Amino acid sequence: xxxxxxDPSQMTGAAMIVRxxxxxxxxxxxxxxxxxxxxxxDEIFQQSEVEHILVRxxxxxxxAAEGYARSTGKxxxxxxxxxxxxxxxxxxxxxALMDSIPLVCITGQxxxxxxxxxxxQECDTVGITRPxxxxxxxxxxxxxxxxxxxxxxxxxxxxxxxxxxVDVPKDVQFATGTYHPPRKSDVHISYAPRVKGDxxxxxxxxALLASAKRPVIYSGGGVINSGVxxxxxxxxxxxxxxxxxxxxxxxxxxYPASGKSWLGMLGMHxxxxxxxxMHDCDVMLCVGARFDDRITGRTDAFSPGSKKIHIxxxxxxINKNIRVDIPIIGDVGNVxxxxxxxxxxxxKKPDIxxxxxxxxxxxARNSLSYKKNSDVILPQYAIQRLFELTRGRDTYITTEVGQxxxxxxxxxxxxxxxxxxxxxxxxxxxxxxxAALGVQVAHPDSxxxxxxxxxxxxxxxxxxxxxxxHELPIKVFILNNQYMGMVRQWQQxxxxxxxxxxxxxxxxxxxxxxxxxxxxxxRAIKPGDLDGAIxxxxxxxxxxxxxxxxxxxxxxxxxIPSGKAHNEMLLPAEANDExxxxxxxxxxxxx
Amino acid sequence: xxxxxxxxxMEERRDPVESHTLSILVQNEPGVLARVIGLxxxxxxNIESLTVSETESKKHVSRITIVTTGxxxxxxxxxxxLDRMIPVYRVVDMTLTGRSIxxxxxxxxxxxxxxxxxxxxxxxxxxxxxxxxxxxxxxVFEITGNSAKISQFIDLMRPLGLVEVSRTGxxxxxxGPEGM
Ligand SMILES: Cc1ncc(C[n+]2csc(CCOP(=O)(O)OP(=O)(O)O)c2C)c(N)n1
Ligand SMILES: [Mg+2]
Numbered sequence: 076x077x078x079x080x081x082d083p084s085q086m087t088g089a090a091m092i093v094r095x096x097x098x099x100x101x102x103x104x105x106x107x108x109x110x111x112x113x114x115x116x117d118e119i120f121q122q123s124e125v126e127h128i129l130v131r132x133x134x135x136x137x138x139a140a141e142g143y144a145r146s147t148g149k150x151x152x153x154x155x156x157x158x159x160x161x162x163x164x165x166x167x168x169x170x171a172l173m174d175s176i177p178l179v180c181i182t183g184q185x186x187x188x189x190x191x192x193x194x195x196q197e198c199d200t201v202g203i204t205r206p207x208x209x210x211x212x213x214x215x216x217x218x219x220x221x222x223x224x225x226x227x228x229x230x231x232x233x234x235x236x237x238x239x240x241v242d243v244p245k246d247v248q249f250a251t252g253t254y255h256p257p258r259k260s261d262v263h264i265s266y267a268p269r270v271k272g273d274x275x276x277x278x279x280x281x282a283l284l285a286s287a288k289r290p291v292i293y294s295g296g297g298v299i300n301s302g303v304x305x306x307x308x309x310x311x312x313x314x315x316x317x318x319x320x321x322x323x324x325x326x327x328x329x330y331p332a333s334g335k336s337w338l339g340m341l342g343m344h345x346x347x348x349x350x351x352x353m354h355d356c357d358v359m360l361c362v363g364a365r366f367d368d369r370i371t372g373r374t375d376a377f378s379p380g381s382k383k384i385h386i387x388x389x390x391x392x393i394n395k396n397i398r399v400d401i402p403i404i405g406d407v408g409n410v411x412x413x414x415x416x417x418x419x420x421x422x423k424k425p426d427i428x429x430x431x432x433x434x435x436x437x438x439a440r441n442s443l444s445y446k447k448n449s450d451v452i453l454p455q456y457a458i459q460r461l462f463e464l465t466r467g468r469d470t471y472i473t474t475e476v477g478q479x480x481x482x483x484x485x486x487x488x489x490x491x492x493x494x495x496x497x498x499x500x501x502x503x504x505x506x507x508x509x510a511a512l513g514v515q516v517a518h519p520d521s522x523x524x525x526x527x528x529x530x531x532x533x534x535x536x537x538x539x540x541x542x543x544x545h546e547l548p549i550k551v552f553i554l555n556n557q558y559m560g561m562v563r564q565w566q567q568x569x570x571x572x573x574x575x576x577x578x579x580x581x582x583x584x585x586x587x588x589x590x591x592x593x594x595x596x597x598r599a600i601k602p603g604d605l606d607g608a609i610x611x612x613x614x615x616x617x618x619x620x621x622x623x624x625x626x627x628x629x630x631x632x633x634x635i636p637s638g639k640a641h642n643e644m645l646l647p648a649e650a651n652d653e654x655x656x657x658x659x660x661x662x663x664x665x666x
Numbered sequence: 667x668x669x670x671x672x673x674x675x676m677e678e679r680r681d682p683v684e685s686h687t688l689s690i691l692v693q694n695e696p697g698v699l700a701r702v703i704g705l706x707x708x709x710x711x712n713i714e715s716l717t718v719s720e721t722e723s724k725k726h727v728s729r730i731t732i733v734t735t736g737x738x739x740x741x742x743x744x745x746x747x748l749d750r751m752i753p754v755y756r757v758v759d760m761t762l763t764g765r766s767i768x769x770x771x772x773x774x775x776x777x778x779x780x781x782x783x784x785x786x787x788x789x790x791x792x793x794x795x796x797x798x799x800x801x802x803x804x805x806v807f808e809i810t811g812n813s814a815k816i817s818q819f820i821d822l823m824r825p826l827g828l829v830e831v832s833r834t835g836x837x838x839x840x841x842g843p844e845g846m
Pocket of ligand 1: 475476477478479480502503504505527528529530531532554556558559560561562
């Protein structure tokens, strides 16, 4: 790489970066070149171990790396230039921070002597990204670079995972210094995430679980992040205890949707049975979730009668929104392993038959029902067909943000973890398409589908060009309702149906757009066309934009209106105009 | 429940607000103070007082003392949020330990003559404030003590010709032989 053949540890900063990637087992990076990273691009050019995927916008690189990370459990790596390259990364970094996705982002910076001078393409990258990273570094000395890079990988992928930024001035990339492989002393001694749960707390938790009459397990993205083993243990726990289980948006797939104890997703657009079970339970076991406001509804009426156990690797997640009785700080997989062992040794399955009978009644309300229609494709139906026709295949799903995202969560059944990539915490429109690219890079032979909305996909549509260039056969399945449907729904429910700027005016012809990119365009307009079109999409071995024309004014139910408790859900069958008005009455006065 | 139409639940919390003094040991590296302060501004926490200085130069360890206010749940959040920062070694809630000493230093400039000048000197003596600068028409007093004592002294100086005050903010340390 550089000409220091006499001492292999001597190399340029740019060479160190590529070397560190190799040492951390990185096979793919997502990036976009520019003046402040040219030395690194020069190193990339001269090797073949790390493959670089050229995107069309840095945000695309960030979300692609997120998709890569979430579908593999390994950190996603991004390389962007200074100034606008770095600022374009702010959205994916924030997204990754909110959803605990490990990302290592390397940014170029102007030469050290120009920092602070408003030099060309200078920005205060560490200042801008400080609140949207788990940690970040500006490396001013090439001899610190190896240590910082190794620490960056460690910090991103241990404890509660998250994004990190390493900002490397151009003179540091050119300078020669000493490289060393990863070693323990690279990491701050002040950073020591707790992995093992407290044995006393675990015992207490087991005793509480064993005494439960109306228990529920509420799992989240932390189970996915903890690794495949954690999902196995969660499944075993459900088996051993016989408890019902629900999950957040981020946790789908940890427990299989076909499992008999599955209640469906909980929260604002969760199922009636999941939310009622949360509300009426006497013991709640929260595993790797964080009592977010989309989950709890009004906190003063959240599960009022339950004792709560909370397993989380991040102490700051405990007692943030909801007071819990037994916090257990540690890695989900590790704690579940210990908890299971104690449960098996000291407790037995409590009899909760009456509770299951109650749950059966809630289930019978059929909260995900919708009226069938043979003239227009209903979005729920489209997802159901997509699910049925991809069943048994090696499929990964990403989404954009909006109604389609919720319908995907409700109607696509996930059987395995790491198969579902969505922007939960930040709710970033434009996430799904580039995320699908990242997933496809990691799983070249799998079927990768972005379930999108007509508005969202336009935010990162340029990445279709990336898909075509790198022969990544992603399928962008657009539920085209010609609206920012989720915005329209809120305007209908809360703002007197004044549809202010939520109509998708001047939509492109997605089929022609696909063709313009050199991809394949498919359109389905009638329910009768849908299956054939989906089959065609699956069989095409190229990137596809699928324009699925769906009913324009369909609303996403069930729903917990804001300011309401879990037991005040609005169900689809009851969501006529009066009931809807009544449910939102609290807000009406001030509309 | 009357709230504006919103996708968020507007909730008021009425838990009582408490004042806590936190001692934070950090790795003294570029940006560490910005991280700590950014956490407070970014998450809407209060800073009543902040002091920071390197305390172990060999190990590059600095000690930050922050006086903050919030409900008990917010105070707990603040501590956890601080603790999970990579360069933070330890966070101790000095108020919760109940065994800490807090001191602040202030320099207080007073200008005037005649009886006011005499009265200022007399009060300074009573508060054990030292004169560290004097002219024929002014004094600068140095006073240490807890924040309440200093505030009281400043209030007394106000009618006597108070010009300006410079306060260091609170430093805190635990009683007894143990370190934090
Ligand atoms: C970057 C960004 N801007 C704005 C929003 C607010 N927002 C949430 S959903 C939505 C509409 C999405 O429309 P579409 O992609 O067509 O999905 P649909 O709801 O119609 O299924 C908007 C604007 C957002 N989540 N992200
Ligand atoms: Mg739409």
